[in-house]
Amino acid sequence: MRVGSKPACGVLLLGWICLGGALMAAQSHDADVAIVVHPDTPVNNLTLAEVRKVLLGERQYWNANIPVVLLIRAPVARERNVVLKTIYQMSESQFKQYWIAKIFRAESATAPKVVYSNDMANELTTAIPGAIAFIDVREVRPGTKVIRVDGRLPGEAGYPLR
Amino acid sequence: MLSRSLPLLLVSLVTSPLLAQSTPQSPEPEPSIQNLLSRMEQLEKRIAELEDHERKQATTTLPADSSSQTGAGIKLADSGAGPAPAPHSEHMGSATEEREAQIHYPSLQIRGFGDVDFSATDQKGSVSGFDLGQFVLHFASPLSQKVSSFAELSFTAQPNTYEVNVERTIIRYDYNDYFKMSFGKYHTPIGYWNTAFHHGAWLQTTVARPQIVKFGGTFIPVHFVGLQAEGNIPSGGLGLGYNLGLGNGRNSKFSRAGDSGDVNDNRAWVANLFARPTRLYGLEVGGSYYRDKLTPNPGTNFDEWIASAYVVWSKQRPELLAEYANVHHRDLQTSQTFNTTGYYVQLAYRLPWQEDKWKPYYRFEYIHRPGVEPVWDITGTASVVDLVGSLVGVRYDITNYAAFKGEYRNFRQGVGEPRVGGAFFQTAFTF
Numbered sequence: 001m002r003v004g005s006k007p008a009c010g011v012l013l014l015g016w017i018c019l020g021g022a023l024m025a026a027q028s029h030d031a032d033v034a035i036v037v038h039p040d041t042p043v044n045n046l047t048l049a050e051v052r053k054v055l056l057g058e059r060q061y062w063n064a065n066i067p068v069v070l071l072i073r074a075p076v077a078r079e080r081n082v083v084l085k086t087i088y089q090m091s092e093s094q095f096k097q098y099w100i101a102k103i104f105r106a107e108s109a110t111a112p113k114v115v116y117s118n119d120m121a122n123e124l125t126t127a128i129p130g131a132i133a134f135i136d137v138r139e140v141r142p143g144t145k146v147i148r149v150d151g152r153l154p155g156e157a158g159y160p161l162r
Numbered sequence: 163m164l165s166r167s168l169p170l171l172l173v174s175l176v177t178s179p180l181l182a183q184s185t186p187q188s189p190e191p192e193p194s195i196q197n198l199l200s201r202m203e204q205l206e207k208r209i210a211e212l213e214d215h216e217r218k219q220a221t222t223t224l225p226a227d228s229s230s231q232t233g234a235g236i237k238l239a240d241s242g243a244g245p246a247p248a249p250h251s252e253h254m255g256s257a258t259e260e261r262e263a264q265i266h267y268p269s270l271q272i273r274g275f276g277d278v279d280f281s282a283t284d285q286k287g288s289v290s291g292f293d294l295g296q297f298v299l300h301f302a303s304p305l306s307q308k309v310s311s312f313a314e315l316s317f318t319a320q321p322n323t324y325e326v327n328v329e330r331t332i333i334r335y336d337y338n339d340y341f342k343m344s345f346g347k348y349h350t351p352i353g354y355w356n357t358a359f360h361h362g363a364w365l366q367t368t369v370a371r372p373q374i375v376k377f378g379g380t381f382i383p384v385h386f387v388g389l390q391a392e393g394n395i396p397s398g399g400l401g402l403g404y405n406l407g408l409g410n411g412r413n414s415k416f417s418r419a420g421d422s423g424d425v426n427d428n429r430a431w432v433a434n435l436f437a438r439p440t441r442l443y444g445l446e447v448g449g450s451y452y453r454d455k456l457t458p459n460p461g462t463n464f465d466e467w468i469a470s471a472y473v474v475w476s477k478q479r480p481e482l483l484a485e486y487a488n489v490h491h492r493d494l495q496t497s498q499t500f501n502t503t504g505y506y507v508q509l510a511y512r513l514p515w516q517e518d519k520w521k522p523y524y525r526f527e528y529i530h531r532p533g534v535e536p537v538w539d540i541t542g543t544a545s546v547v548d549l550v551g552s553l554v555g556v557r558y559d560i561t562n563y564a565a566f567k568g569e570y571r572n573f574r575q576g577v578g579e580p581r582v583g584g585a586f587f588q589t590a591f592t593f
Contacts (some may be wrong), residue, residue: 046305048438048439048442049399049441050438053401053440054442058394058401058438059339059394060334060336060339061338061339063338064338067308073177089443089477091518092562093517093559093562094440094478094517094518096563097562097563100273100365100592101359101365103271103273103300103302103565104273104360104362105357105358105360105366106302106312106330106332106334109302109303109304109310109312110265110267110269110271110302110304147494
């Protein structure tokens with residue numbers, strides 16, 4: 001009897017894992033990724049091409065006094081994957097090589113700063129003038145400014161970062 | 163087997179919540195487990211207290227106007243897109259993290275590049291074998307919000323020693339994106355390759371650089387000592403940018419820059435204009451003009467004009483690099499003119515298999531020079547020769563920071579010379 005119950009328990013566990021995984025995937029895939037900046041940053045709306053220029057390090061200043069400080073989630077985070085796929089259009093490996101080459105060419109003194117959670121991204125964006133980060137829209141907290149992309153906010157039809 | 167287990171899986175999915183509800187209460191945990199649980203609760207409370215304390219400290223150190231408002235932007239509450247504050251489900255940022263994220267000045271970063279090569283050709287008198295490529299150290303350090311410095315040292319193996327060279331040393335002041343001023347020793351912004359790849363072989367797709375931008379070559383002046391202005395040009399979707407340089411130009415030994423001073427009173431200048439259209443992400447086109455006066459020997463002077471143009475598609479599916487340059491020399495005593503033309507076209511494609519590790523490539527190169535060219539022949543041996551050649555190879559990225567490359571080259575150097583074939587292998591890395 002005890003021997004026969006082991007496979008049943010295994011199948012039960014597998015079933016729960018499948019169900020839980022499916023629910024979590026459904027939840028996480030629905031949310032847009034918001035682009036948030038420090039509240040004093042003088043931008044409210046950027047085109048996707050302008051966002052790309054900022055992320056590629058081709059635009060390094062918001063104005064003469066405020067440098068862009070890029071914050072990007074560590075590998076595996078969904079926000080990072082969305083940014084790499086939609087904006088950079090690069091693989092993880094290409095992204096790393098791009099920034100090594102960028103610094104090596106003396107075009108930028110620093111690479112994007114890595115943040116390990118959306119909470120950390122929220123707090124650093126609030127604290128660092130010129131900071132820009134990419135956060136799951138459900139986890140954006142007051143103290144940051146969400147910018148429109150091509151005139152659209154997260155959640156609106158046609159918003160590109162999802 | 164699958165058909166048998168599928169109904170069982172479905173039944174388990176449906177019934178498992180019911181089973182879970184009807185499952186009798188698990189027996190009381192052992193005393194040791196209870197102790198552990200209570201200990202965990204105490205620690206969680208303690209962590210929450212510490213996090214609250216740090217958050218309060220961080221909030222009090224922030225400017226009053228940056229912690230509560232969203233400026234002129236869309237307020238989340240107004241947009242309807244903003245969620246309620248999320249529970250702290252992830253790792254909390256802290257004042258320590260904020261301090262660490264702030265840039266400190268100076269903030270030195272060092273990166274190294276190296277490569278090990280093997281070559282075997284059927285050229286008469288050549289010897290096959292291994293050699294160490296350049297060992298390169300690169301330094302970058304922001305000195306303030308708007309001032310940064312860069313340096314690059316190379317160590318090149320010689321028969322009895324290593325030759326150490328300062329390849330670049332630059333200090334740059336950024337006024338904004340449209341005007342950045344720097345002083346030092348650069349890679350001359352002529353064409354694309356010379357400023358895109360520099361000395362780390364890992365950065366470039368192929369084993370070696372094209373002949374027109376070869377290190378130690380004389381076709382173009384690879385290095386430049388002086389000042390440079392660079393930046394973007396407001397141009398909307400065209401994505402224009404520029405480099406303007408003024409400096410010492412070539413030394414009396416043409417392959418070297420005037421690190422220790424110019425050989426004449428004439429400064430060289432270079433202007434480079436490029437476009438990265440926003441609608442065609444990955445495309446870059448550009449052109450440059452370089453002007454110098456060469457003094458290989460006292461009393462012997464030549465004017466030099468170099469015109470170049472390039473088109474690059476930097477996405478790796480496919481990757482295209484094509485570059486053209488014409489070097490014009492005029493003897494200031496006889497007014498004779500000489501034109502040498504060179505170009506290359508390189509194609510590569512990152513294969514979508516095995517985690518994008520494989521990248522086959524092909525390059526065609528061509529250089530044509532006049533039979534008599536006093537600048538190239540000044541030392542009695544031609545420093546630039548006619549060249550027609552192709553290479554085909556493959557790059558395999560072992561990791562994000564190391565690659566194997568193998569290629570076959572077939573080329574002819576010099577008019578009437580036999581063609582030479584050879585196999586070249588390299589492992590290149592950064593650390």
